Amino acid sequence: MNIQPKTLISTSEVAALADVDISTVSNWRKRFVSDFPSAQLTDDHGKRPKFDRAEVLSWLDANPRLGGQRSNSDRAGSELLDALRNYFPPFEAIDLIGRLLVVAEEGRRRYALAGHLTSDQIRQAISEPDDVILRRSSQHI
Known part of the structure; x- marks a missing residue:
């Protein structure tokens, strides 16, 4: 069985995937607490969260009005x-x-x-x- 490891991405990488700025991603995290992908990892001070890339892509696909449209x-x-x-x-x-x-x-x-x-x-x-x-x-x- 080939289990692929999670690919973790930063807030700026989430913003790039969605074609929005970083502050928009921060707003999404506050507004959509119940369904926005939760941070998988942070640095020692609880800042610079990392997110599962597959979860982010799935969330963006489920919420197409929020980000830039991906072809x-x-x-x-x-x-x-x-x-x-x-x-x-x-x-x-x-x-x-x-x-x-x-x-x-x-x-x-x-x-x-x-x-x-x-x-x-x-x-x-x-x-x-x-x-x-x-x-x-x-x-x-």
């Missing part, structure tokens, strides 16, 4: 990055995601150039969104 590609990219970070340093994981998207784009171009495909097959291959590709990739990790 399906952003969400799928985050899921794939979370899966990869257990195996690679962050910079390598991001590089792999970039390479995956380049390969996907190249595949789209090749489908478009292939004369033996029907127009529906070409249209489907070209229009497959990046989030579908990223999600499919994270399922195989």
Whole structure:
């Protein structure tokens, strides 16, 4: 059984995920005490809390009006990055995601150039969104 460790993030990282400023995250913690993810860890003085990234993402998805809207590609990219970070340093994981998207784009171009495909097959291959590709990739990790 492969149990993945929790990824803890700071208040500023929560703000970046939600596309808001840090004071907004502080306000959420006060206003939504009952359902905002609780701090998993703090420093010695009870400051600089850390939150479970998966819980934060789930909370943001359940409360879409509060933060900046995350696209399906952003969400799928985050899921794939979370899966990869257990195996690679962050910079390598991001590089792999970039390479995956380049390969996907190249595949789209090749489908478009292939004369033996029907127009529906070409249209489907070209229009497959990046989030579908990223999600499919994270399922195989």
